[in-house]
Amino acid sequence: MRQLPSHPFDDDKLKEECGVFGVIGVTDAANFVALGLHALQHRGQEAGGIITHYPETGFHSAHRFGLVRDTFTKTSVMETLPGSIGIGHVRYSTAGSKGATAIRDVQPFFGEFAMGGAAIAHNGNITNAVALRRELIERGSIFQSNSDSECIIHLMARSIQKNIPERMKDALRRVEGAFSIVAMTRTKLIGVRDALGVRPLVLGQLGDGWVLSSETCALDIIGAEFVREVEPGEMVVISARNGVESSRPFEQKRPRFCIFEHVYFSRPDSILSGRSVYETRRAIGVELAREAPAEADIVCPVPDSGTPAAIGYSQQSGIPYAMGIIRNQYMGRTFIEPSEQIRNMGVRLKLNVNRALIRGKRVVLVDDSVVRGTTSLKIKEMILDAGAAEVHFRIASPPTTWPCFYGVDTPEREKLLAATMTTEEMRTYIGVDSLAFISLDGLYRAVGEAKGRNNAAPQYCDACFSGEYPVRPSDMIEAGRIRLKEDPVPAGE
Structure with a gap:
């Protein structure tokens, strides 16, 4: 399936890299995996893949571009994926080639080892992947994809451990960055999170079977019971014989879960760290109203x-x-290939203003974030064109001033509006009557930290707001593509 150009509205939003899902101990595992991936579609719409194992015929795989509903609902595809164990992945590229992804970049990846085959699906980003890839190629490894995740398969192949889980532990001890992984062998389903627990992963139960998923909303769609989160630094190995076995293969560290999962990435009907995502986002709005009140007639999302x-x-x-802006639910990423005239319509293809409601009103517009600012400009124009008397922007996250290197597709720092402008300069640039962001402390209070952010020991990964990276993005630093705020400024600058 050919990828059509993404829409301008999509280009001005941060995008989660991917979602992972796995199941063991059920009949027709691929059908459950497809349903789980459908529930995780918000985490990646570019492509998806499923791998299963059937004792009589071995491993089976299918990798497709496009949405789950358009690819993994066809009988001709699903019949090729027999077995009671399977894993799947939906992606939006970050480390791989953007906009020109080859099918070989689509996960899950598969490797054949001396003790049998294994497949792996990865959510996150490996920040030392370039160095690892260079080392592995020098030692004879032949890479098939542009994905950082393939490094894990090659590291496993070089391990001398006697079974797949131990080889995976060996490999992941070499990896820096963020990873939540769902993997499988012929008889085992494996889940593992990095020591900081940056990206989410949960464990569920479905009758006598078990499920691993990026989010709890994917458990709901198949009727599975949420058991618990896979903890930071934990590996779970699930088999019919031994059930769920847990180990701690990494050095224990203070967790730094991605705070932007609460703000935007996760679905509002998911549960994160025991908290409803919807309730957390509602609480963010409450804090925002306390910190940045406005005199207005209506509040519109x-x-x-x-x-x-x-x-x-x-x-x-x-x-x-009030619902002052209406979204066209049928305008997907694979809409008709736009002509230049249609492209210039901008966000109007996805959003339309309720003119009768807006006309003459002082409007508070609430959005989750400002990235490049292009969408904010278009929406402001739409609201004013509809006759609004005033427009006040309120943003449910702090200013995004730094790029993410842990599995989120973020523009380079100089393309982030808040990295180059003050709030007042952004207000003037967008052309609204007022602009305010929730404070970092206010965001922390909304996610349950009553005292706000502990600046000496932050409770979350908030690098996109603070510039404080819990893991140094070594590849980017080596390439000269980022200088951290704590790094010394070179002489002459």
């Missing part, structure tokens, strides 16, 4: 990600909530 925060803002401020 920028759909859909701004909706819970807008509800919270309305509840706290007493300003009525």
Whole structure:
């Protein structure tokens, strides 16, 4: 399936790299994996893959471009994936080639080892992948993809351990960055998170079977019971014989879960760290209203990600909530290939203003983030064209001033609006009556940290806001593509 150009609205949002899902001990595992991936589609819409194992015929795989609903619902595809164990992956490329992904870059990846085959699906980003890849190639490894995740398969192949889980431990001890992994052998389902637990992974039970997933919403779609989160630095190995076995293969560290999962990435019907994502986002809106009140007639979300925060803002401020912007639910990423005239319509292809509601009103617009600022400009123009008297932007996250290197597709720092402008300069650039972001402390309070952010020991990974990276992005530093704020400025600059 050919990838059509992404829409301008999509280009101005941060994108999660991928979602992972696995199941063991069920009939027709591939059908459950496809349903799970469908629930995780928000984490990656570019491509997906499923690998299963059937004792009589071995491993089976299918990798396709496009959405799960368009590829893994066809009988002709699903019949090629027999077995009671399977894993799957949906992706949006970060480390691989953007916009021109080859099918060989689509996960899960598979490797044949002396003790049998294994497949692996990875959510996150390996920050020392370039150095590892160079080392492995020098030692004779032949890479088939552009993905950083393939390094794990090659590291496993070079391990001298006697079984797949131990080889995986060996490999992941060499890896830096963020990883939540779902893997499988002929008889085992494996889940593992890095020591910081940057990306999510949960464990569920389905009758006598077990499930691993990036989010709890994917458990709900197949009727599985949420058991618990896979803990930071934990590996779980699941088999019919031994059930769930847990180990701690990495040096123990203070967890740094990605705080942006609460703000935007995860689905609002998921549970993170025992908290409803929806309730957290509503609480963000409450904090935002306390910190940045506005005199206005209505509060409108920028759909859909701004909706819970807008509800919270309305509840706290007493300003009525209204659906002033309507989203076209049928305008997907694989819409008709746009002509230049259609492309210039910008976000109007996805969003339309409820003119009768907006005309003459002072409007508070609540959005989840500002990245490049292009979408904010277009939406402001739409609201003013509809006759709004005033436009006040309220943003349910702090200013995004630094790129992410742990599995989120982020523009280079100089393309981040908040990295080059003050809040007042951004307000002037966008052309609104007022602009305010929630503070970092306010965001922490909304996610349950009553005292706000512990600056000496932050409770989350918030590098995109603070510039404080819990793992140094060594590849990017070596390539000269990023200088951290704590690094000395070279002489002459």
